[in-house]
Amino acid sequence: MAFENTNETALAACVVPTAAELRAELDTLAAGLPDATPAAMAAALDAADPLAGLSQHFTIPALGNIPAAREYAAKNGQESAPCLYLCGHSLGLMPTMAGELMNNELSAWGSHAVLAHFDHPGKPPHHRAWVDGDEDIRESLAIMVGARYRHEVISMNALTVNLHLMMAAFYRPTATRFKILCELGAFPSDWYAIQTQIRLHGRNPDDAMIVVKPRDGERILRLEDIKAAIDENADSLAMILLPGAHHLTGQQMPMAEITAHANRTHADIRVGFDLAHAAGAIPLALHAWGVDFAAWCTYKYMNAGPGSIGGVFVHDKWADMGPDSVRLSGWIGHSMETRFRMDNVTDYVHGAPGFVISNASPFALATLRASLVVFDKTTPATRRAKSIRLAAFLHYLLEEAGLLGKQIGLLTSLEPAERGGHVSLLIGRGGCRETSRSVHRALEARGVLCDFREPDVIRVSPQALYSSYADVLRFVELLKQAVNSVIPE
Ligand SMILES: Cc1ncc(COP(=O)(O)O)c(C=O)c1O
Incomplete structure (x- = not known):
């Protein structure tokens, strides 16, 4: 039968919950956990993630390959551990099958x-x-x-x-x-x-x-x-x-x-x-x-x-x-x-x-x-369902860590219908190029790959196909360290 991607299917994929509904989901999750720490929440979210297994199809650069993070990697004995890759909005990771198909x-x-x-x-x-x-x-x-x-x-x-x-x-x-x-x-x-x-x-x-x-x-x-x-x-x-x-x-x-x-x-x-x-x-x-x-x-x-x-x-x-x-x-x-x-x-x-x-x-x-x-193992709707939840978890953790509105501002709306695939962070209220640049450098020195964009933006993107909720948690922890190293609390 001739292929036809119906309007209904394509339009249905575009329907997303609101930020308030996503927040309520996270509150319900926390209320149901015996120990509602961010780590327990990340573990529960990853355990329930239908796309969790897909990261195995990608190659993640090792910490030791990031010149700025070599000292950090060596200190923690993690030279061959994967870095925290949040830069798929610039260059996506290599699918593991790429070499075979190219060869x-x-x-x-x-x-x-x-x-x-x-x-x-x-x-x-x-x-x-x-x-x-x-x-x-x-x-x-x-x-x-x-x-x-x-x-x-x-x-x-x-x-x-x-x-x-x-x-x-x-x-x-x-x-x-x-x-x-x-x-x-x-x-x-x-x-x-x-x-x-x-x-x-x-x-x-x-x-x-x-x-x-x-x-x-x-x-x-x-x-x-x-x-x-x-x-x-x-x-x-x-x-x-x-x-x-x-x-x-x-x-x-x-x-x-x-x-x-x-x-x-x-x-x-x-x-x-x-x-x-x-x-x-x-x-x-x-x-x-x-x-x-x-x-x-x-x-x-x-x-x-x-x-x-x-x-x-x-x-x-x-x-x-x-x-x-x-x-x-x-x-x-x-x-x-x-x-x-x-x-x-x-x-x-x-x-x-x-x-x-x-x-x-x-x-x-x-x-x-x-x-x-x-x-092809996923659909636009399943990918988006995860992407908006990764971003909602990021938002939740920034708030819980006391970073949001104080040391970190958001340029990107967290209303899912209003945002694309990445989240643009402002350091402080934004407007300070040097501070944002320094925080970006401090993140890279801790093995986080994201990017700085003129004049004052740090872009990060947890990806539905290869990021986990644990990655988001690790990012917020490292962001806190990075921000505190540049602007004392
Ligand atoms: C929004 C946008 N338009 C255009 C381009 C240029 O793309 P290319 O170099 O593939 O022509 C980019 C590259 O990052 C982009 O982000």
């Missing part, structure tokens, strides 16, 4: 060379003729981003390249409709991509970029302000390009509401999302929401390795734009039936695969496959 592609190259394009010596499900590209993982990707059909997704290139390709097709400015709406503090690559697309069309970014800002004294965008910016520019807005979740603040954008508002405002406004911090992190229902296009990377939450292959979503409504549609085109986007005729007649593949330009490296697909093997 098999190398072997196929060695043993079959050009033949492996059509006759691969490896066996499905993990090895396919190279000419098939990502055929075998498209359903997993569709489920990951809430595409309804396989032809709405494809793996290709890297994220910013894909944003450019999507804009080449969907940003078609006219004399009156030429503006692109984005956010203040957009990731630099997105900003540059938008600016240069505008320039490519001979326009000035100063006139054509609508930049939505947080209100004075706030750092999170409000939906009503995004809607107001759409309304104010209803006659000139050509495109909205926003993140699914914000790289710095961790804010999850209300993608459904933004898309619905844009679609109601004018049929010619195209809506796209950069899902760098959303794909693999939060459940998505791109088809059901009516999003026109989206692009993502796979090296963060999707654990496919540094510089791994990106992906795009193109809504089914744009599946057949015809041979005259404007896109930056290449031969792999052309139908298999006609591709090798070499007759130079345009014959695009239906849907997102019609946007592919070049052939994909089987080495890049190998690591993505290795990661999706683990994802």
Whole structure:
């Protein structure tokens, strides 16, 4: 039967409990334990975690490999113990199967060379003729981003390249409709991509970029302000390009509401999302929401390795734009039936695969496959259920440790519907770059891998696939030590 990821399934995955409900869950757990210490709570949560066994499918760097933590590791005799990895929002851990799948592609190259394009010596499900590209993982990707059909997704290139390709097709400015709406503090690559697309069309970014800002004294965008910016520019807005979740603040954008508002405002406004911090992190229902296009990377939450292959979503409504549609085109986007005729007649593949330009490296697909093997043991809903509980436990422990509101502030909302996959911490009330940097250094010296981001943010992300509640507890203990070493209580 043809694959179809129903809207209902994708939308149901997006329904999450509130922060108050999660807090009540933790209070109930504590009340039911004979000994309600954080350690006993973490143990109980880990024992009940249906995803607990999945961390064995990942390789965690050893403490001794972190230069800043060598002294700490040696002092505690823990050089080969795993570090506390909370940086999956930057680079996900290596799936243990990655080496095997990569080596098999190398072997196929060695043993079959050009033949492996059509006759691969490896066996499905993990090895396919190279000419098939990502055929075998498209359903997993569709489920990951809430595409309804396989032809709405494809793996290709890297994220910013894909944003450019999507804009080449969907940003078609006219004399009156030429503006692109984005956010203040957009990731630099997105900003540059938008600016240069505008320039490519001979326009000035100063006139054509609508930049939505947080209100004075706030750092999170409000939906009503995004809607107001759409309304104010209803006659000139050509495109909205926003993140699914914000790289710095961790804010999850209300993608459904933004898309619905844009679609109601004018049929010619195209809506796209950069899902760098959303794909693999939060459940998505791109088809059901009516999003026109989206692009993502796979090296963060999707654990496919540094510089791994990106992906795009193109809504089914744009599946057949015809041979005259404007896109930056290449031969792999052309139908298999006609591709090798070499007759130079345009014959695009239906849907997102019609946007592919070049052939994909089987080495890049190998690591993505290795990661999706683990994802496929779960669902977006089960991953999100754990992710929001890990964050709720973090919140609970920060409060219990007396850190919250005093030495630690939260930039990211802990309302699950408003946050992506990471939590952005502020040291004190924020605003002090040097203090945040020093706390980050002190964490690294204790074997915690998370990151500091200008101007004053420490980002941490316990991951549904490989983090435990015990990891969250260990983090809060080490954070307390780190903070106290920098700012005495
Ligand atoms: C939000 C966002 N957009 C774009 C990029 C750039 O991705 P790439 O280097 O794969 O083009 C990143 C990278 O971290 C990102 O976080």
